[in-house]
Amino acid sequence: MDAPNHPTITTKGVLRPTLVTVNLERLTQNYRAIQQHVGNSRVMPVLKANAYGHGLVEVARHMAGLGAPMLGVAFLEEGILLREHGIQMPILVMGGILGDQIPLFLEHDLGLAASSVEKLAQVDQAAEARGVRARVHLKIDTGMERIGVHYYSAEALFEASLACKHTDIEGVFSHFANADAADLSSARLQIERFEEALRFYERRSLPTPMRHMANSGAVLQLPESHYELVRPGILLYGVYPSNEVKRTIEVKPALRWTSRVVYFKVVKPGHPVSYGSTWESDHLVRMVTIPVGYGDGYFRAMSNRAEVLLGGKRYPVVGRICMDQFMVNIEWDSAYNGDEVVLVGESGDMRITVEDLANWADTIPYEILTNINTRVPRVYVRSGE
Numbered sequence: 001m002d003a004p005n006h007p008t009i010t011t012k013g014v015l016r017p018t019l020v021t022v023n024l025e026r027l028t029q030n031y032r033a034i035q036q037h038v039g040n041s042r043v044m045p046v047l048k049a050n051a052y053g054h055g056l057v058e059v060a061r062h063m064a065g066l067g068a069p070m071l072g073v074a075f076l077e078e079g080i081l082l083r084e085h086g087i088q089m090p091i092l093v094m095g096g097i098l099g100d101q102i103p104l105f106l107e108h109d110l111g112l113a114a115s116s117v118e119k120l121a122q123v124d125q126a127a128e129a130r131g132v133r134a135r136v137h138l139k140i141d142t143g144m145e146r147i148g149v150h151y152y153s154a155e156a157l158f159e160a161s162l163a164c165k166h167t168d169i170e171g172v173f174s175h176f177a178n179a180d181a182a183d184l185s186s187a188r189l190q191i192e193r194f195e196e197a198l199r200f201y202e203r204r205s206l207p208t209p210m211r212h213m214a215n216s217g218a219v220l221q222l223p224e225s226h227y228e229l230v231r232p233g234i235l236l237y238g239v240y241p242s243n244e245v246k247r248t249i250e251v252k253p254a255l256r257w258t259s260r261v262v263y264f265k266v267v268k269p270g271h272p273v274s275y276g277s278t279w280e281s282d283h284l285v286r287m288v289t290i291p292v293g294y295g296d297g298y299f300r301a302m303s304n305r306a307e308v309l310l311g312g313k314r315y316p317v318v319g320r321i322c323m324d325q326f327m328v329n330i331e332w333d334s335a336y337n338g339d340e341v342v343l344v345g346e347s348g349d350m351r352i353t354v355e356d357l358a359n360w361a362d363t364i365p366y367e368i369l370t371n372i373n374t375r376v377p378r379v380y381v382r383s384g385e
């Protein structure tokens, strides 16, 4: 049984000519660079949303091999998928939970985020009923206003956790709203609030559970937030979380997105291209068609803005991007059916980054990566080639 998110690696010959190629060696280098930077903190790779488009199961296996202590996902289903593919290491589901999901967390030995006193009590009861131990990380909201008990009410959650007899409190965590910004004042305020809440343990002379707070932005910019564990996502894949963030760690993109020319033609002036006829040439041009579209996650918003690499040069995407195809103006250069086209990645000394695509689509790199959908086969290589 292959779940929908499982990467396609399989046989040669039947793959689409459109591929995402994930360079596992780059993932290794990025992981090690982050580990080195955070010193004694441990690094929990965040693998939600199909490992930011890189393929959940393959990336999880690779991270397990690198000695990651724990994997982070957003949803229960992502955790179960990993278990079904034989991943046995600790997994933390960081998102909010529903009461009826609790038995599945316990059945699959998945760590969960307790973001209210009621949920925590429910978890403890469910663990007792099953005769197992629950693994819980207490979620404190220090300024994101998403999930978690507010820092000013955290004491009640900590108290409640002390009363849980069937639950291991494995961690206590919070999440930044602005750790990738140039102005870090609000992020620093969040750290203060987290520490203020954690003084509970000091006052009671109790050991503090493992603390974690740092996403990629904080890994790069806020060493005081690294604590015992950091939770980088996008940085691990070699992409910086924002343009403003200080690049204190050097990482390189692990993902390359390519396709191949499927059609060549000459287009006359006055003959507009694609839906809506939004583009036409005033002179004779050569044009190629690429079998990729917004149905793969190549956003329609990039129509008449995106560029691709072909034969070591950059060319513009012209006309509307369709669901499964788009057109590229190569002026009077040469191209042939089957030629490789780079949508994201390097070609010679040129490169197109997910940041470029994010600019063209008026979004952030995260959204570009996580929208390259499962219609695009993933292949895995160990080196740059």
Ligand SMILES: *Cc1c(COP(=O)(O)O)cnc(C)c1O
Residues within 6 Å of the ligand: 046, 048, 094, 175, 214, 215, 216, 217, 231, 232, 233, 234, 235, 241
């Ligand atoms: C997504 C997420 C992360 C990782 O964020 P990046 O910005 O990709 O590093 C860390 N922690 C939580 C709770 C998240 O939801």
